[in-house]
Amino acid sequence: MSLGTTLRLTDGDVARYREDGFLVLPGAVSPDELAELRHETLRLCRGDYDIPGVEPLPEDTPADEVLKRYLCLHQVHKVSPVARRYCAHPTIADVLSRLIGPNVKCMQSMLFIKPPGFPGQAYHQDERYIPTEDRSLTGAWIALDDATVENGCLWAIPGSNRDGLLPWAPHDNPEYDFADEAQGVPREREVLVECSAGSIVFFNGFLLHSSRKNRSLGFRRVLVNHYMSAESRLRWQGREDYRDVFIIAGKDPHAELGYEEIARPHLRRSRAS
Numbered sequence: 001m002s003l004g005t006t007l008r009l010t011d012g013d014v015a016r017y018r019e020d021g022f023l024v025l026p027g028a029v030s031p032d033e034l035a036e037l038r039h040e041t042l043r044l045c046r047g048d049y050d051i052p053g054v055e056p057l058p059e060d061t062p063a064d065e066v067l068k069r070y071l072c073l074h075q076v077h078k079v080s081p082v083a084r085r086y087c088a089h090p091t092i093a094d095v096l097s098r099l100i101g102p103n104v105k106c107m108q109s110m111l112f113i114k115p116p117g118f119p120g121q122a123y124h125q126d127e128r129y130i131p132t133e134d135r136s137l138t139g140a141w142i143a144l145d146d147a148t149v150e151n152g153c154l155w156a157i158p159g160s161n162r163d164g165l166l167p168w169a170p171h172d173n174p175e176y177d178f179a180d181e182a183q184g185v186p187r188e189r190e191v192l193v194e195c196s197a198g199s200i201v202f203f204n205g206f207l208l209h210s211s212r213k214n215r216s217l218g219f220r221r222v223l224v225n226h227y228m229s230a231e232s233r234l235r236w237q238g239r240e241d242y243r244d245v246f247i248i249a250g251k252d253p254h255a256e257l258g259y260e261e262i263a264r265p266h267l268r269r270s271r272a273s
């Protein structure tokens with residue numbers, strides 16, 4: 001399926017993004033595209049692709065049985081051509097050319113399933129994990145289900161994108177999975193980021209954001225991909241310049257360096273409850 005219409009940002013959208021550090025674009029993914037992404041989520045969780053730890057199940061296994069096993073699969077675009085195609089969705093490419101610059105590369109995909117009772121993510125800043133040299137890290141969070149307070153939507157601290165990185169520390173809060181928690185989060189500024197299925201939430205790598213446990217009876221599926229300026233190198237995963245990247249807008253000014261195969265799909269460690 002070729003991917004759909006392009007939603008363009010207004011100057012006001014861009015100004016709001018610079019101010020708040022995130023932007024919700026409703027209706028960015030069409031109903032047909034959503035159906036394709038949900039079907040691919042099922043295939044990935046059923047073990048149709050080779051992902052360590054994902055035990056293959058028969059094709060006629062009910063969807064709920066297939067999906068209830070995992071919180072999140074990392075780097076799914078390395079095995080799923082569908083996920084790879086959606087990393088470069090025309091709307092994402094167009095929006096990121098406005099938010100980041102003309103040349104944009106992608107280095108990561110994560111498919112959250114978040115079954116009922118599964119935990120959220122403690123407050124964090126993505127640049128802590130994927131440090132760019134030019135603050136250009138940006139997430140595109142594609143909602144495959146309505147994201148609500150009940151099922152564990154995003155929460156964010158608007159404006160935190162304009163500050164630096166906070167220190168972080170381990171926590172034992174069962175609301176969240178095992179990843180560390182930012183310290184000194186100004187929770188009095190916290191806002192809820194609810195959105196409908198088909199929305200894309202774009203967010204800056206310095207934005208403090210979190211999500212809570214899924215207290216609903218359904219899944220909260222999201223494909224979230226990370227991008228940065230192709231001008232800058234990426235010191236990541238022990239590399240001086242991580243080159244397991246692909247261009248989704250413009251060109252690669254450093255194409256002569258070539259590309260590597262480094263990332264492998266894997267399961268995220270989680271506490272289910």
Ligand SMILES: O=C(O)CCC(=O)C(=O)O
Nearest residue numbers: 112121126139211222224
């Ligand atoms: O979707 C979630 O629950 C958290 C996503 C997130 O924290 C991220 O993509 O950085």
